[in-house]
Amino acid sequence: MDLSVIFLGTGGSVPSARRATACVLIRSGGARILIDAGEGAQRQMINSTGLIQVDDVYITHFHADHYLGLPGLLKTYDLMERQKPLRIIGPPGLIALFEALRLIFGRLRYEVELIELGPGEGVTHDGFEMRAFGVEHLMRALGFAYVEPERPGRFDVDAARGLGITDPHDFGRLQRGETISVNGSEVRPDQVMGEPRQGRKVVITGDTGPCEMTRIAAHAAQLLVHDGTFAIDQSTRAAETGHSTARDAAQLAADAEVEMLAIVHVSSRYNVSAVLNEARQVFPNTVAARDFDLVEIPFPERGEPQLVQEGAKHRPEPQAEPTPAP
Numbered sequence: 001m002d003l004s005v006i007f008l009g010t011g012g013s014v015p016s017a018r019r020a021t022a023c024v025l026i027r028s029g030g031a032r033i034l035i036d037a038g039e040g041a042q043r044q045m046i047n048s049t050g051l052i053q054v055d056d057v058y059i060t061h062f063h064a065d066h067y068l069g070l071p072g073l074l075k076t077y078d079l080m081e082r083q084k085p086l087r088i089i090g091p092p093g094l095i096a097l098f099e100a101l102r103l104i105f106g107r108l109r110y111e112v113e114l115i116e117l118g119p120g121e122g123v124t125h126d127g128f129e130m131r132a133f134g135v136e137h138l139m140r141a142l143g144f145a146y147v148e149p150e151r152p153g154r155f156d157v158d159a160a161r162g163l164g165i166t167d168p169h170d171f172g173r174l175q176r177g178e179t180i181s182v183n184g185s186e187v188r189p190d191q192v193m194g195e196p197r198q199g200r201k202v203v204i205t206g207d208t209g210p211c212e213m214t215r216i217a218a219h220a221a222q223l224l225v226h227d228g229t230f231a232i233d234q235s236t237r238a239a240e241t242g243h244s245t246a247r248d249a250a251q252l253a254a255d256a257e258v259e260m261l262a263i264v265h266v267s268s269r270y271n272v273s274a275v276l277n278e279a280r281q282v283f284p285n286t287v288a289a290r291d292f293d294l295v296e297i298p299f300p301e302r303g304e305p306q307l308v309q310e311g312a313k314h315r316p317e318p319q320a321e322p323t324p325a326p
């Protein structure tokens, strides 16, 4: 199953010429999930992947730079005569926010399901789960962890043949965990199956100071997307505003033993490469994702996550539904 993370908005608090505000798209097999929908989210899609009919939108918290793109996207989906339901998931307060936003987008002709989640709660998807964890920001805020279940170990065909198993049906039964009988003796799955293989994990913190919950949620993740709003010279301000320095994020990535760190939400006051260098001194495999960058995440045994610059533009999605006439 292909898994990639697409950065549609990497700016902090306010948009700049090159960076839109918070928005990340997870593509997992056929699933399309948006984490935050900052201002202009739909244009960011149009300028890269094409306007995707996402299945779910997760909102980390209710600062405007994380949801202002939602009304426009919802309205456009309606104009495109979207049929399939849309789920919007966020911390408590989501339903009240939605009532207020309804004044902007009016009536929608497709179903919208709103789910308020607390820390520790999750939503099950086909082939993975999205788990919410509490982060430390100025208001109630969640981070989200994309977590795949463990996969069965690799089936060792040679070992099975060595034990006298030749029937493909028996291969299947062993792979499903059944013990079988061959020539009067029993063969257990663990005789022909390798160790269970780790699923993949991607963690997106939203806005937060460095916190223990992120370290736990992100343990051994392939990719951690973390708030890196400030440089070290503003560490006091980072603490006051519930944000992290890029170096804080790097320390957390090191402690959580993740494979790759992507810092986002970098304040527009900075030269990003200077901030990135501060982080890399602590955690070398740090990237400062730009809008339209993409990270491909193979299964752990097949390699490490790879940053593809402007990768969202290279792989235009087939448009799910035709664009309406103007």
Ligand SMILES: [Zn+2]
Pocket: 012, 013, 022, 063, 065, 066, 207, 265
């Ligand atoms: Zn923000």
Ligand SMILES: [Zn+2]
Pocket: 061, 063, 137, 207
């Ligand atoms: Zn915020």
